Amino acid sequence: MKYIFGPVHSRRLGRSLGIDLFSKKLCNLNCIYCEAGANAALVNKRGLATPTREIIAEINTFCSDVARLDSIDVFTVTAKGEPTLHLGLGEILLHLKKITSKPLAILTNSTTLTQASVRDELMPADIVIPSLDAARQESFSAVNRPASSLDLDAIIDGLTRFSQQFPQQIWLEILLVRGLNDSPEDMEALQAAIAPMRIDRIQLNTVLRPPPEATALPLSHDRLRAIAASMEKATGLPVDYPEPSGTGHASGSPTSARHQFRHSSPDALREEIVNMVQRRPCSAADLERVFQLGGPEQVEQLLEPLVKTRILHRSVHAGTRYYQASSIPLERPSSTSKPDR
Ligand code: SF4
Numbered sequence: 001m002k003y004i005f006g007p008v009h010s011r012r013l014g015r016s017l018g019i020d021l022f023s024k025k026l027c028n029l030n031c032i033y034c035e036a037g038a039n040a041a042l043v044n045k046r047g048l049a050t051p052t053r054e055i056i057a058e059i060n061t062f063c064s065d066v067a068r069l070d071s072i073d074v075f076t077v078t079a080k081g082e083p084t085l086h087l088g089l090g091e092i093l094l095h096l097k098k099i100t101s102k103p104l105a106i107l108t109n110s111t112t113l114t115q116a117s118v119r120d121e122l123m124p125a126d127i128v129i130p131s132l133d134a135a136r137q138e139s140f141s142a143v144n145r146p147a148s149s150l151d152l153d154a155i156i157d158g159l160t161r162f163s164q165q166f167p168q169q170i171w172l173e174i175l176l177v178r179g180l181n182d183s184p185e186d187m188e189a190l191q192a193a194i195a196p197m198r199i200d201r202i203q204l205n206t207v208l209r210p211p212p213e214a215t216a217l218p219l220s221h222d223r224l225r226a227i228a229a230s231m232e233k234a235t236g237l238p239v240d241y242p243e244p245s246g247t248g249h250a251s252g253s254p255t256s257a258r259h260q261f262r263h264s265s266p267d268a269l270r271e272e273i274v275n276m277v278q279r280r281p282c283s284a285a286d287l288e289r290v291f292q293l294g295g296p297e298q299v300e301q302l303l304e305p306l307v308k309t310r311i312l313h314r315s316v317h318a319g320t321r322y323y324q325a326s327s328i329p330l331e332r333p334s335s336t337s338k339p340d341r
Pocket of ligand 1: 031036
């Protein structure tokens with residue numbers, strides 16, 4: 001499948017089938033932590049980079065397999081980039097609601113919520129997961145590196161309007177990068193921006209996987225926990241944050257979805273794995289949770305030929321070894337991440 005991937009397991013969403021609207025990265029931000037790699041160029045105009053009918057055809061194929069459909073908990077619309085830049089988004093969401101009763105989640109970087117038409121298109125969703133990493137221009141520029149036409153105040157205003165209009169769940173994601181958007185001033189500004197919004201929970205995150213930029217450093221678990229506690233107190237909202245590496249799973253990370261790959265041929269299995277790591281760097285343990293191959297060592301053995309032939313890269317980030325597709329450039333060596341040959 002070209003657009004559908006997974007299911008992956010997220011702590012909050014359960015077994016989530018991903019629908020990736022773009023075949024290559026297309027975004028109006030160039031976040032320093034982006035798991036989809038660096039942007040070729042920033043794009044801030046909605047368009048039809050991939051044909052809506054092809055995406056809908058894949059959704060129909062998936063949904064015609066009752067056993068596979070039964071094995072998932074939720075559809076999650078995402079993209080290598082910003083999904084709301086796809087002009088067919090509204091049609092795709094309406095189609096999903098028409099052909100399945102499964103809940104529908106969508107991720108967005110919030111930038112296009114300035115447009116009433118985008119806010120309206122998101123209405124069929126059951127869960128919207130918008131992100132807002134900073135409410136101070138300096139931090140927004142440093143972490144998200146936006147297209148020049150984007151205005152932070154307008155984005156916050158659009159997100160606030162959307163939150164007051166959308167009747168279902170909104171989980172706001174905030175990704176913190178050490179030294180760039182985690183100061184007390186940043187937290188105060190974020191809390192002030194969030195105050196008029198109607199949101200259901202906040203998901204704090206940090207740089208958990210190999211980033212494209214060496215300057216994208218993670219916060220320690222203790223720091224995240226302290227910020228979560230103070231944000232919970234200030235906003236009165238539940239605030240989640242990822243467990244330390246090895247004891248849990250950040251939102252959206254692949255975990256224990258047992259599924260059809262168990263019976264795939266080695267080649268088909270490798271193809272599915274490449275398909276998965278093209279979307280985000282994965283550790284052997286991540287892949288084992290999804291593909292159930294008998295342990296991370298078996299995953300490493302299976303992937304060794306792909307590393308040797310340079311279809312995949314391996315790198316170490318914060319003490320964990322990750323696999324990345326070769327189309328995503330390796331990060332430069334840093335104090336927390338380095339190539340692993
Ligand atoms: S908004 Fe998402 S896809 Fe776009 S650059 Fe940031 S992390 Fe990457």
